[in-house]
Amino acid sequence: MIDPHNHNLGRNHILDSLSATEYNHLSPLLELVALSLGEVIYEPVDELRYAYFPITCIVSMLYVMESGASAEIAMVGKDGIIGVSLFMGGGTMPNRAVVRSAGYAYRLRAELLLQEFNRAGGCRNGALHELLLRYTQGLITQIAQTSVCNRHHFVDQQLCRWLLSSLDRLPSNELIITQELISNMLGVRREGVTEAARKLQQAGLIDCHRGRITVLDRPGLEARTCECYHVVKTEHDRLRLSPRHAQLPSYIPLYKDGLVRSESLSNRQA
Amino acid sequence: MIDPHNHNLGRNHILDSLSATEYNHLSPLLELVALSLGEVIYEPVDELRYAYFPITCIVSMLYVMESGASAEIAMVGKDGIIGVSLFMGGGTMPNRAVVRSAGYAYRLRAELLLQEFNRAGGCRNGALHELLLRYTQGLITQIAQTSVCNRHHFVDQQLCRWLLSSLDRLPSNELIITQELISNMLGVRREGVTEAARKLQQAGLIDCHRGRITVLDRPGLEARTCECYHVVKTEHDRLRLSPRHAQLPSYIPLYKDGLVRSESLSNRQA
């Protein structure tokens, strides 16, 4: 069995943020598992038996509509955990978690996660408690920004955002995924993704090849994506780094004089 | 000063779910405030000084883009709390919270909220801790479903969803809001809302009149809205009612054989 720690595959950010004492306490309980493309971690009504800490894989939370159409709600990789409903108290979530990039993850039995989550560190809650909640706040921002992006931005921009977000969670610059799959994540037509990808390829930013996308020019993608990517990334980094109370982000996109600025709700200017 | 408890204005669900002992401990710390339309509770980088428990008001969390365009991320009324970033650990959130329906709320100083949140009940976390986290999970579902709705559903359906969600948080069947404002929440053109509202009015479901919308036929709206409303409502009720581990919802919309059902990611059928 491989050990990701020795193979330089990168590790899970939440686990990495634990103190040595805490990690040593937890590590014998973790089980390394290989997750393959398409594997379903949970369905809408499933009570989770495990929480997953991805290392090299990426898992998508996605909602599948009655019509069969779908949309990705959030993606989780080495930055996070699958199974927030365990410690948030709901037990289940009305969406599906599916592996969309094969790789490794640690898994932890649900009851053990809860035990660690509720373990008091001194008179307060423990480190894992704080880490998980802070990650979940970042997840909220990711979901919210996806919503905004769905509303206002072009497929081209959304594809850039999606590629960049994926890249941030992968060890290389290569994505193993078909355009059809991406279209299911973005909730658009497959042809729309093809069209957008063609533009990026013509601009020399990516190379598409039968279920494999190689990113050639990351800064180029960053220049083409919408603000949504940056908002989520900045917030994510802020929440990851700040141990207790986060410092303000250097990127402050919202102090435009838009809708509902101060007193009046109706002072909108473009 | 009015006391909402005596005026039958309804109360805040989170506070209501506390035991008598816990509520009595908290209640002297709560301050009743009147919030007026357009008031901004927090801006993206604001450290919150108070958490707000709406009673009769509705507060929207909305993101305002660089261009000035906006989109509502979630709405919070008597069902919830404004200020999740306080106990989730991030301190701030990259969006704006603004009062979009005037009314009353209790507010609680941030440090007192945190104190209560972290207060252990026996060997475990306290009731408020659990209530707040469970509410936050519902909030996640609300945000996620808004994202899905933005992607896939018509403005007509979204307007129905929005009206119904608002209605659930209001004491009467009357909304005091302009169509322009609604368009800012939904992130669409004002004319789009006018058009959709006209259809609903012609169908006899609502009555629009200069910044005032009266809902005449709630079931009619429910029949016209998309699944998104029901998903959020069902999940919300489930999370509110279940004290520890939630029972399964009676409404299970996701067991269609859509995308990424079991093994294969690419077995999509409409």
Added chain:
DNA sequence: CTCAGTCGGTACGGTAACGCACATTAGGTA
């Protein structure tokens, strides 16, 4: 009452994305 400003209704050309149909090509398999 008068007037100004807000709010809502209507129209029209433009366009991003859709639904569908079909051609092409790469890669694995017999």
Added chain:
DNA sequence: TACCTAATGTGCGTTACCGTACCGACTGAG
């Protein structure tokens, strides 16, 4: 090798929504 399927590319009519413009009507202030 030949074949078959999955993956990608392309075209075309349709449509929901956009941007803009303009107008009528209601409301509240003076």
